[in-house]
Amino acid sequence: MAGRADEGPRTPVPYRGTWAEELLDQLRPGARDPRRLVAWLARTVDATVCLRGGDGSLLAGEPITLDDPLVADVVTGRISAAALQDAGRHVRLVAIRHPGQPQPQNASTGVLAVVRRAPFDRDAAEIVTHTAGVVELLLRERALTAAGHRLRRATADLRLAILQLLMVEDTVAARRVAAGLWPGLLDTDTARVYVFESLPEDRDRLADECLDLTDGQALVVRCPAMDGHVIVVSPTPTAQDGLRTLVRERPATYLGGSLRQSLAQTAGAYGQAISALAVARFSPDHTAVYAERTHPERLMDPAVLHAWSADVLRPLDTLPHHTRAELLATTRLGLQFTAVNAAKVLGVSRNTVRARMDRVEALLGTDFADLTVRAVAHLALNTQAAHALAPADGAAPGAPAVRLDGRLAGLLAGPALGTWAHDLLGRLDQDGRDLRGTLRAWIAAGGNAERAAQDLGVHAQTVREHVRGAEPVLEHRLLTAGTDLYEVVLAHLAAGDLAAPVLGRANQGPSDAPVHG
Template sequence: MSTLKLAISVPDVRLRFVEDPPAAQMERPSAGVYVLAPAHLPERDKTRHQIVIVQPDDPRLTDGRHLTDLMSLLVAGQATGVALALRDGTEVADEVRREAHRHGVPLLAIGPEPAKWMCLHRALTDDHHSRMQRTAELHSQLIEQLRHLGRTEGTQRIVSWLASVSDAEVTLTTARGTIAAAAPASAATATVLARERIAELAAAGRGRSAALDLADGRQMRLFTVGSTTPAPVLAVTCQSFCVEVSAALARVLDLLAARLALEEAERRHSRLQSGEHVVREAVFSLLMAGQVNAAKSAAVGLDPGTLDAGIARTFILKVPPPQRPAIVQQCHDEIGTKAVITACPTYPDRIVILVPSTIGDIEATTLSKLVTHTHTAPGRFLGGSALHTLDETPTAYQDAARALTVAERLPGRVHCYVTEIQLAYVLDQQHAGTWATHLLRPLHELPASRREPLLATLRLGLVFPPAATARMLGTHRNTAARRMAEAAALLGVDLQDVWQRALVGLALQVRAETAHLQSDADTPAVTDILDTPEVRRWAHQFLGRLDTDRRPLRETLTAWIRAKTRIEDTAQLVGLNPATVRIHLRSAEELLQRRLLTNTASTTPEGYVVPGAHDLVLAFFVVEGTTLRPACQEVLSGSR
């Protein structure tokens, strides 16, 4: 098992002893990291051979009685040591030093960054896993007759082999119960007779054994296996223990110890992989929420430098939901850690792959592998975005989602977003920036602690349904809904109205591009900033794609907008069957690279406005002068 000597040598983690340690402490076993929450007691079965990280402001470190109790619990739980998460220059209190020394608990210090804790945990777990693998390989070579038993059912095969060569009844009992047995009925009976002795040996730990004479003349020998406590106990019952049986036992005890340790290492490795999946999802969620620095800090635990490029391309791989976990791991194994690969927290059938564009040829390699994945099986589709900076990740995700909409209509099932000029980029920056600043001022005047959550929720809430927004932000759906309602009230808009929703989305995009400009004294109306030759050219080009289809797509779309994106109401307005309306919308999706239909009616909450309609609303207003509802006039005029 790994030791503290290895732990303090892990690069860039800066784990160190507070004082020069005795030599014995350097050799204390260390299997990983356990972070102690201030409001919780350490769980004894989880602190064994763990470096327990404690925050320096934990009240138990300043209260003498609680400090003593904490140290006692760590000793009882066989913790490797306690590490205080200290910033540079912070001193450890004398009382903490004395209590750690009195209890014989190694006292260490580590930086306050959680990413470094994860790096340390991963290094220890990987080293432990590597050691166990080498041990298992060595025993497989030494015991040639058992080399074919390295399968999933290896423990049972070893026990069965021992029973066959020694003509004995054999059981292996762990804290989880009897996990392997040969001649189960009679072996289990004998084990019941010795259960008290088995429990004593298990509690005593490694290197213990016992011999019992049974009433029927047979002998039972008990052996602890491995070095864990409580220890697994091997029970062997036979008529006599000859030299051959004893030799077989000596080999099997070592092999079983290695096999059980390897299984435990594999379970730990599986838990580490699960933790990495959580971190990757957190990195993506932080980027979607606009917290780029926090995302970079979290990504250090995956692979340092992953997000240093600052520019990335986003892909969305759509797969059947039951296949997603396996494909996520497969993509991670093939592409590596330089790309952020995660299950989309919003949609159960999407995998998000964020690929930095300046790290070697990873972008081309990733695209090639993703295309291969897509073509491997039916029901898979791939959409890719244009290049975007990390703070534009929400836009990149929308690009990839739009490309995915097109890919679902193509025979090849792969499409990369065709870069188009966004409306926000053709507006007069000075006038549009003044309008957007005026519209969003009630939010920007709030304290940062209140403003940032509202803005992050509003940006995503204009693109995703409420439940999806909550999952993307890692918060409760009621919290996301409350923030959306609060933002709408502050702005004085109705976010369930497609026109006002489109205008708020435009204002957020304009504000992001023009925040550095000084606002004009007079606030223009949105009708004025949309009444320019550049905007009209953009609108004609955007809607002109619809003219390549012979069907009256424009008429259907304008009716669909007037009907608040409701299919049945649209069908009545244009005199078509609802199925025909859906066909028109699907055709428009491919031409405009916009999602206009949700997958099923059950996925669309009441009052949710499809975000693909936002650009349509503004383009039709510019080109056709669509009459707006009276409730929108104040927003359009820029007045309050």
């Protein structure tokens, strides 16, 4: 019979301990589990207990055959509780409401069913009623926690999307996306980029602490390419001091920072932060800021450099503006990082990155497997990006590409650049090993240690050790793609240790250096 409480005789039930205290104990932080609570209820009232969702799914307990129309009345909110006796069973149904999913007014999203052979006395009925309330609390907490996780994931994805827009120089769209949740965050023309390196298992906590420390005044992103990295884009000049405190508290964490750059140069600033991070690994305080140094492009005639970069990129000028911008931005990132990591940063597939770079290769009539070609293309692309060069006027459709060994030879012949190159590479001569010869052969082999070893008549591991040993001497990273590597390649070209590249050079084989995806 539904709707009437079947209390039975007032025979004391041997409940263990004080049931109210035990029920409250289920709310302890480490014990908040509906399944654990349902199991406790089953033991306490000596019954079979089932917690069902509004759709009939089993949330906790054991499956129980129930009167479906009666359960439907409870779920739809026609009644909030029911008690009945059926075939020797005493059954109690209590509606459970929690915000896990939308429901009509008064409807429930679950049913707590309790079945036992003995009648429900007053104590047992009271235990069931109070337990139902605790179940609602636990389910509500679970739903709110899940909603919080979804919100955090959504905001993390939004921060990544903003970073991806900055990486391709779309500052207008980045500001528009950021304005909704973080007003004023990107209301600036410049910012610094910082990169933390930590143990992967510590990264989420580190990112949360960065968010708390910057208080919405910086863009904090879990790096999509490196599991242990957290990227911070901070317009605030004083952010560095606060970020350093997070490193001091963690022995296995390092911090690299960039120079202040325009927002449109976020990708370049990120590269600077990565370079500084390599230095931070050997720094006593585990932090480093990118050291301003003489870059080869600053030693070249600006007018000649700009004209040369425009000529090199002229084959792309006939493309629609958005296509040209997309190809240039993708290629810059593909040369700065690997194709795989560039894809993660851009939020596209690696095949998309490679297809875009292949198209640029075809338009330029060159091959990015050649390290000298990559270095020269990197120089042209960065010159174009830094000075926002417009497509050259009067570019004829199908105009032949400029030979990279043409006007480039004049750029590389300047006395200031030659002095810089000889000074930089001359550091290698102080080492007892032939680091300079090994590095030259390694670059000529496209960064392939095995091929360089064959040319030198040594073991491939010797080549790798020499290249690795040259990094601290030159203060440049060589085993990963990016500005550091390409500057050293340009130094070899300017010093005459390597010949200037020619368009269309064939690929001589795979490289084991991560410079082509």
